[in-house]
Structures are given as structure tokens and as C-alpha cells.
Amino acid sequence: MSYLDHLDEFQCQRCLKCCTNPGYIYIATNEISRISEHLNITEETFVNSFCDLIEKPRLTLKNKPDGSCLMLEGNTCRIHSVKPAQCRDFPTRWKTQDALEYCKGLQALFTIYK
Numbered sequence: 001m002s003y004l005d006h007l008d009e010f011q012c013q014r015c016l017k018c019c020t021n022p023g024y025i026y027i028a029t030n031e032i033s034r035i036s037e038h039l040n041i042t043e044e045t046f047v048n049s050f051c052d053l054i055e056k057p058r059l060t061l062k063n064k065p066d067g068s069c070l071m072l073e074g075n076t077c078r079i080h081s082v083k084p085a086q087c088r089d090f091p092t093r094w095k096t097q098d099a100l101e102y103c104k105g106l107q108a109l110f111t112i113y114k
């Protein structure tokens, strides 16, 4: 048994590393309306102001110049309650190969179940 067998016990430690590490956050089509509504803007404004189009036709959230997510305001996610599945599912449903090196929540599990 390893810590990976206990991901159902994962608790986010709010270190924000997954929000500040540079990378793509993909937006599914059905997430556009939910996020736009939450921000009280039109879908067109959301896509034009907050998204990049990469690997056509995939939309991603823009990053700030330092590589962190554009939705991060201080220690808070502007769209936390409606955040994309990619954010919601990390690191229990998917993770980067080096996630244990930066995710404090995984490190806490590893400490218990290594």
C-alpha cells in the first residue's frame, strides 16, 4: 500500500502551488457558461478576456506574466465554486509526475502512508 491508495483522504493545504505553477488549465465548453455567469459577464467577454485558444479548438485560462492563473487574486480563486474540472480533479483524479514535490496535501498523505 502506498499513499496513492489513500487519495480519498486527500485534504488540500491551500499552498496554491497548483495555481501558481505555469501550465494550461483547459476549459470545457459546458464550463464557459457556468464561469461567465459566476463572473457576471457574457460568455463572449469571458472567452475574449480570460481565455487563450491553443491546440485549436481547446480553450485555456490565461496565465499572468509570472505563470500563475489569471483567476488567482491573492490567496483566493475568483471562480473557486465553479472552477474547471481540471482544477477540481487535481490531484486525486490526475496529477503531474512531480506533484509530490510541490503539493502540500500529497506530501501530508505521503508522510502518513509512505
Ligand code: SF4
Pocket (backbone or CB within 6 Å): 011, 012, 013, 014, 015, 016, 017, 018, 019, 090, 091, 102, 103, 104, 105, 106
Ligand atoms: S498544490 Fe495541493 S495542497 Fe497545494 S493548493 Fe494545490 S491541491 Fe491544494
